[in-house]
Amino acid sequence: MSSFAPTEQRLAVTCRRQPAFPREPAVLVRLVKHLHKRVHDAANATLKPWGISHPEYNILMMLYGTEGYTLNPSQLAEAAGEKSANITRLADSLCDKGLVERTASDTDRRKVSLSLSREGLAMIDEFMPSICALLERQTAGMKPAETAQLERLLKKFLNQLEQD
Amino acid sequence: MSSFAPTEQRLAVTCRRQPAFPREPAVLVRLVKHLHKRVHDAANATLKPWGISHPEYNILMMLYGTEGYTLNPSQLAEAAGEKSANITRLADSLCDKGLVERTASDTDRRKVSLSLSREGLAMIDEFMPSICALLERQTAGMKPAETAQLERLLKKFLNQLEQD
DNA sequence: TGTTTGTATTTCATATATGAAATATATGGA
DNA sequence: TCCATATATTTCATATATGAAATACAAACA
Numbered sequence: 001m002s003s004f005a006p007t008e009q010r011l012a013v014t015c016r017r018q019p020a021f022p023r024e025p026a027v028l029v030r031l032v033k034h035l036h037k038r039v040h041d042a043a044n045a046t047l048k049p050w051g052i053s054h055p056e057y058n059i060l061m062m063l064y065g066t067e068g069y070t071l072n073p074s075q076l077a078e079a080a081g082e083k084s085a086n087i088t089r090l091a092d093s094l095c096d097k098g099l100v101e102r103t104a105s106d107t108d109r110r111k112v113s114l115s116l117s118r119e120g121l122a123m124i125d126e127f128m129p130s131i132c133a134l135l136e137r138q139t140a141g142m143k144p145a146e147t148a149q150l151e152r153l154l155k156k157f158l159n160q161l162e163q164d
Numbered sequence: 165m166s167s168f169a170p171t172e173q174r175l176a177v178t179c180r181r182q183p184a185f186p187r188e189p190a191v192l193v194r195l196v197k198h199l200h201k202r203v204h205d206a207a208n209a210t211l212k213p214w215g216i217s218h219p220e221y222n223i224l225m226m227l228y229g230t231e232g233y234t235l236n237p238s239q240l241a242e243a244a245g246e247k248s249a250n251i252t253r254l255a256d257s258l259c260d261k262g263l264v265e266r267t268a269s270d271t272d273r274r275k276v277s278l279s280l281s282r283e284g285l286a287m288i289d290e291f292m293p294s295i296c297a298l299l300e301r302q303t304a305g306m307k308p309a310e311t312a313q314l315e316r317l318l319k320k321f322l323n324q325l326e327q328d
Numbered sequence: 329t330g331t332t333t334g335t336a337t338t339t340c341a342t343a344t345a346t347g348a349a350a351t352a353t354a355t356g357g358a
Numbered sequence: 359t360c361c362a363t364a365t366a367t368t369t370c371a372t373a374t375a376t377g378a379a380a381t382a383c384a385a386a387c388a
Contacts, residue, residue: 010229089375156305249346
């Protein structure tokens with residue numbers, strides 16, 4: 001059985017005790033929490049041999065997914081879902097490791113450019129097979145139609161959460 | 165437009181640069197991360213007037229959803245998705261606030277029982293209207309059939325993640 | 329020009345989370 | 359009984375994340 005069963009059981013008790021408690025959104029929220037934890041832990045374990053964390057990986061991949069391999073801290077904060085203070089720390093760590101370069105912007109000197117270094121690119125090429133294998137495994141049990149449907153519904157859910 | 169659009173755009177670039185990179189699981193993983201952040205932040209904001217955090221709320225609700233309002237730290241760790249060391253800290257904090265009581269187990273003296281106190285129950289009754297309103301809002305844009313389908317697919321995804 | 333207001337980033341104090349070791353107890357044989 | 363091994367929890371050092379203040383620059387405008 002899934003590790004989620006006891007949680008679901010507890011939700012049932014809660015609904016009995018609080019008739020106004022809306023089961024459906026509560027289930028979804030708890031599923032998201034469980035999923036996030038699994039994804040986070042699995043990514044950290046996979047990346048351990050390269051000495052980087054899941055949040056650091058996310059920063060690298062956001063840069064990798066950008067034309068020119070360069071973003072500002074504020075763009076990274078938005079993209080990676082981290083607070084800007086946290087981006088500073090993660091960028092410091094990645095710069096120390098030589099994976100990212102920090103330069104001042106010419107046009108707006110308040111801005112900072114964070115770019116993937118040659119070493120950063122090389123590391124991405126190195127861990128990519130392990131990451132791809134991890135991602136494949138994570139949806140191995142699902143049909144393409146199911147993942148597509150899940151993507152659609154998650155986007156709708158996210159849009160709703162962004163309303164207020 | 166959704167805050168997710170730039171992330172999706174970056175995934176497209178990544179797929180172009182790494183042909184083996186599987187888009188579908190990557191999208192799902194990133195959606196889960198964004199969703200988790202939103203849910204976490206919204207819950208913290210809602211709970212602020214009561215001086216408790218989202219993880220503390222989760223502990224209270226796990227106890228509330230249990231017959232007898234009592235769980236061990238290890239059960240709570242599993243249920244709430246926290247490491248046991250973290251449960252100790254959260255339980256300390258909730259005990260300090262008088263919301264939870266810690267007692268030693270009679271049958272197995274290695275075990276500790278964490279129970280909702282009268283004050284803990286009262287606080288749940290107090291914040292419940294705000295929490296219900298938050299949960300209702302979070303799925304307000306979705307039809308019941310959609311949330312049910314989303315629940316089904318998320319469970320399938322979670323089961324898959326639990327395989328290894 | 330000088331002033332005000334706004335934006336980008338960092339710093340710092342504090343809060344939160346984790347892994348590994350330490351402590352205490354239970355359980356199952358020899 | 360004694361010992362080895364396993365389980366439950368806590369402690370502690372360290373890693374990670376946050377909010378609020380500080381810094382630096384930009385943009386708008388009198």
